[in-house]
Amino acid sequence: xxxxxxxxxxxxxxxxxxxxxxxxxxxxxxxxxxxxxxxxxxxxxxxxxxxxxxxxxxxxxxxxxxxxxxxxxxxxxxxxxxxxxxxxxxxxxxxxxxxxxxxxxxxxxxxxxxxxxxxxxxxxxxxxxxxxxxxxxxxxxxxxxxxxxxxxxxxxxxxxxxxxxxxxxxxxxxxxxxxxxxxxxxxxxxxxxxxxxxxxxxxxxxxxxxxxxxxxxxxxxxxxxxxxxxxxxxxxxxxxxxxxxxxxxxxxxxxxxxxxxxxxxxxxxxxxxxxxxxxxxxxxxxxxxxxxxxxxxxxxxxxxxx
Ligand code: 8YV
Numbered sequence: 001x002x003x004x005x006x007x008x009x010x011x012x013x014x015x016x017x018x019x020x021x022x023x024x025x026x027x028x029x030x031x032x033x034x035x036x037x038x039x040x041x042x043x044x045x046x047x048x049x050x051x052x053x054x055x056x057x058x059x060x061x062x063x064x065x066x067x068x069x070x071x072x073x074x075x076x077x078x079x080x081x082x083x084x085x086x087x088x089x090x091x092x093x094x095x096x097x098x099x100x101x102x103x104x105x106x107x108x109x110x111x112x113x114x115x116x117x118x119x120x121x122x123x124x125x126x127x128x129x130x131x132x133x134x135x136x137x138x139x140x141x142x143x144x145x146x147x148x149x150x151x152x153x154x155x156x157x158x159x160x161x162x163x164x165x166x167x168x169x170x171x172x173x174x175x176x177x178x179x180x181x182x183x184x185x186x187x188x189x190x191x192x193x194x195x196x197x198x199x200x201x202x203x204x205x206x207x208x209x210x211x212x213x214x215x216x217x218x219x220x221x222x223x224x225x226x227x228x229x230x231x232x233x234x235x236x237x238x239x240x241x242x243x244x245x246x247x248x249x250x251x252x253x254x255x256x257x258x259x260x261x262x263x264x265x266x267x268x269x270x271x272x273x274x275x276x277x278x279x280x281x282x283x284x285x286x287x288x289x290x291x292x293x294x295x296x297x298x299x300x301x302x303x304x305x306x
Contacts, residue, residue, distance in 0.1 A: 004296055007039045007058065010046040012067045013278070014285030018043070022292075033057065041292050043067060044074060047254065051075030055082050063295045065288040068275070069093055069148070071305055072198030072225060087291040087301045090147060092283040093275040098151035100249065100274045101193060101223045105156075108219055108247030108268045109135050109191070133217070133244075135161060141189030143182055143206070144196035144224065145171055152193055152223075164189060182206060186213035191221065198225030208233040217244045223274050226252035235260045238267060249274050 003023040010026075018024060022041075027048065029035035039058045044050050045067035055061060055078060064074055066088045079086050107113055111132045118129050140156045142149045142165040149165065153176060157163050164177035166185040171178075179185035182205050186192055192214055194206055206220070206229040214220060220243060222229050231252045237243035239260065249270040251257050261267055275281060291302050 004041065005039045006041045006043060006292065007036070008043045008045070009048040009050075012043065012045040012285045012288065013281045014289050015282050016286070016289065018289055018292075030057070041065065041295070043288050043292065045288075047073060049073055049075070050079075052078040052082075055079070055084065063087065063292060063301065065291045066305075067284055067288045070198050070225060072227065076305065085295065085301050086305050087288070087303050088305050089284040089287045090303055092287055093280050094147045094151050096277050096280040097148050097223060097274040098155055100270075101148075101152045101195070101221060102155045104223065104247040104249060104268060104270060105140075105191065105193065105219075105221050106135065108221060108245050109133055109138075113268050114265060135159065138162075138191055139164065139189040140191045140193060141165065141179070141185040142176070143185060143192060143194045145174055145176075146195065146197075148223075149193075149195040150174070152195060156193075182210050183213055186210045186218075190214070190217065191219040194220065194222040194224045194228060196224050196228050198227050204228055204230040204233075206230065206234075208237070211237040211243050214243055216241050219244055220246045221248075222246070223249045226250045226254065231258065238264055 003021065005023045005025060008024050008026055025035050036057050038060055040060050040062050042050060042064045044064055050064055050073055052075060061084055063085045064079060066074060069088050069090050071086060071088050074086055076086060115129045118124065139162045142153050142163065145165045145167040153163050153165060164179060164185060166179045166182055179188060196205060208230060211233055234246065235258055238246060245266040247268040250272055254272055257269060261269060294300060294302050
């Protein structure tokens with residue numbers, strides 16, 4: 001029997017090789033309509049936009065399985081219009097990303113990378129590393145109390161820090177103070193951790209006003225998407241001292257990071273590694289493939305996005 005054909009945007013890790021049971025084509029086939037005619041599924045890893053332009057080339061497409069919990073690269077309304085199911089990889093990366101967010105928070109406030117650079121460059125020989133700010137007594141605001149936001153909140157609360165949050169709706173079972181808007185949250189906290197899903201409409205929920213509300217000793221941590229923070233406003237606020245520091249795992253135009261940010265000493269910059277641990281990435285790949293397997297076995301998608 002002929003194998004079902006999948007379009008895979010980028011190689012991804014998984015404990016099984018998808019080529020064992022599927023015929024795989026990649027972006028090189030985009031210029032060859034005949035190759036695409038009988039594609040029935042997409043596994044979408046990386047940044048490639050998945051929307052109506054691509055759907056128009058794939059008349060037999062049934063399912064898009066996103067490798068990742070975020071699906072801002074997929075045009076959901078176009079998928080809905082075309083009757084295409086979209087899945088993502090929730091849960092399997094929650095704790096990994098939350099761990100990384102905590103590491104980035106501590107690294108940013110206590111200046112761990114800067115201290116490492118100080119030691120390696122031999123500066124310790126001439127004196128001690130300058131004292132850093134402290135996390136003690138800081139108020140932490142979580143913007144987005146979804147699965148990952150809740151896992152970060154639990155970790156921050158375990159560090160004996162005050163936690164509050166902003167979410168589209170208040171969570172009845174969340175033991176933290178609720179603020180209805182990003183601005184009201186920023187006005188009431190010292191450290192803002194951004195964990196809201198990325199958007200496709202280009203609107204940054206963390207705008208200049210929110211950044212200024214955090215203030216000169218405020219800290220921004222972003223492990224969500226670059227698109228949810230106004231990056232030029234963030235760069236300005238850090239450069240002018242209107243914002244104290246930032247820890248960023250995500251950027252507006254990855255892998256391009258503004259040179260101004262790279263030159264600053266009050267930021268910690270990571271190359272989007274929130275979920276990038278071997279076991280977690282394998283679990284994400286396995287879940288993306290299981291969604292495809294289940295769909296083509298006739299048992300439906302396992303983790304469809306709403
Ligand atoms: C991955 C992520 O970097 O899950 C997400 O939404 O941002 C990360 O876990 C990405 O999905 C890899 O393609």
